[in-house]
Amino acid sequence: MKIRNIDFNNNLILAPMAGVSDVGFRDVCSFLGADATYSEMLSCRAMLHNPKKTSLMTITSENEKIKIGQIFGHEPEIMAKAINSPFLSKYQIIDINMGCPAPKIVKNGEGSALMKNIKLASEIIKTCVKFSNLPVTVKFRLGFDKDISTDFGRMCEESGVSAVTLHARTSVQGYSGCADYDAIAKLKQTLNIPVIGNGDVKDIESYKKMLLTGVDAVMIGRGAQGRPWIFSEFLNKPLLETKFNIIKRHVEILKRFYDDKWLTLYLRKHFLWYAAGEYNASDVKVKLATSCSIDKSLELLEKLFKK
Ligand SMILES: Cc1cc2nc3c(=O)[nH]c(=O)nc-3n(C[C@H](O)[C@H](O)[C@H](O)COP(=O)(O)O)c2cc1C
Numbered sequence: 216m217k218i219r220n221i222d223f224n225n226n227l228i229l230a231p232m233a234g235v236s237d238v239g240f241r242d243v244c245s246f247l248g249a250d251a252t253y254s255e256m257l258s259c260r261a262m263l264h265n266p267k268k269t270s271l272m273t274i275t276s277e278n279e280k281i282k283i284g285q286i287f288g289h290e291p292e293i294m295a296k297a298i299n300s301p302f303l304s305k306y307q308i309i310d311i312n313m314g315c316p317a318p319k320i321v322k323n324g325e326g327s328a329l330m331k332n333i334k335l336a337s338e339i340i341k342t343c344v345k346f347s348n349l350p351v352t353v354k355f356r357l358g359f360d361k362d363i364s365t366d367f368g369r370m371c372e373e374s375g376v377s378a379v380t381l382h383a384r385t386s387v388q389g390y391s392g393c394a395d396y397d398a399i400a401k402l403k404q405t406l407n408i409p410v411i412g413n414g415d416v417k418d419i420e421s422y423k424k425m426l427l428t429g430v431d432a433v434m435i436g437r438g439a440q441g442r443p444w445i446f447s448e449f450l451n452k453p454l455l456e457t458k459f460n461i462i463k464r465h466v467e468i469l470k471r472f473y474d475d476k477w478l479t480l481y482l483r484k485h486f487l488w489y490a491a492g493e494y495n496a497s498d499v500k501v502k503l504a505t506s507c508s509i510d511k512s513l514e515l516l517e518k519l520f521k522k
Pocket residue numbers: 230231232233234235255256285312314315354382413414415416434435436437438
């Protein structure tokens with residue numbers, strides 16, 4: 216895939232996941248093959264008024280290949296200012312979030328709420344395209360409560376975006392039901408810009424099914440939680456490191472930026488996901504869920520992965 220002048224290599228992309236796709240996780244997914252990685256969603260207002268928060272959220276790793284900064288907001292004038300913020304200077308592509316279903320985002324008229332306000336969505340896109348030197352893309356869902364993905368995608372293209380990503384569920388669906396791959400195929404046939412397909416890719420079968428839609432690239436979210444090596448699996452590449460060393464690397468990178476107290480709680484979910492993929496992990500999972508020491512958790516995981 217090519218987004219304006221940016222060449223992708225294997226077209227496998229790690230999804231933006233707020234509270235999950237931290238710099239350590241993005242690093243290991245890149246090391247294991249992900250072609251492109253997204254920041255967690257960044258508030259345009261916070262970018263202008265809360266630099267401390269944004270600064271932590273925009274830490275990147277030198278191992279990330281194509282870096283995409285994802286922004287959200289509902290005020291074109293604020294977004295026009297934010298889009299040239301120094302915080303975004305490390306990214307090669309700017310993505311606008313028009314798919315987030317979280318109530319506090321929707322309440323503000325942001326994320327997936329913009330799929331109910333196509334006029335404002337188009338104004339936001341046109342403004343961002345006009346004021347950004349970088350390619351602008353949009354990630355959206357099928358619609359807010361019904362499938363309008365083809366019309367919405369057409370609007371995105373006409374408003375000047377360089378590519379779109381479709382997570383093929385409605386906002387109201389949240390994460391329930393199955394992603395609608397027929398809708399992704401239809402969008403791909405409709406648009407002339409690259410289309411990235413997203414939703415429920417978690418193994419080789421679902422990956423192949425997604426490729427049959429004709430998409431230009433495939434985005435993986437929950438399928439990579441606790442399994443960053445999913446990228447190597449899809450690329451049919453052997454792991455050059457043990458899985459435990461990969462987990463350690465994820466943790467070591469985070470330790471450079473965050474204090475132990477915060478990290479101990481934050482890492483629990485990642486540790487539980489790592490353990491979940493292993494055979495006979497139930498006892499270890501109980502211990503990990505209450506562990507107050509990163510080193511102890513790592514010891515438990517080391518034993519589990521050696522079994
Ligand atoms: C914990 C979590 C956080 C997410 N945060 C974001 C986000 O910040 N921006 C975004 O566009 N999508 C976000 N998503 C949606 C994912 O990017 C993706 O569209 C969705 O999980 C479907 O893909 P999957 O089936 O491969 O997980 C999030 C999903 C999860 C599970």
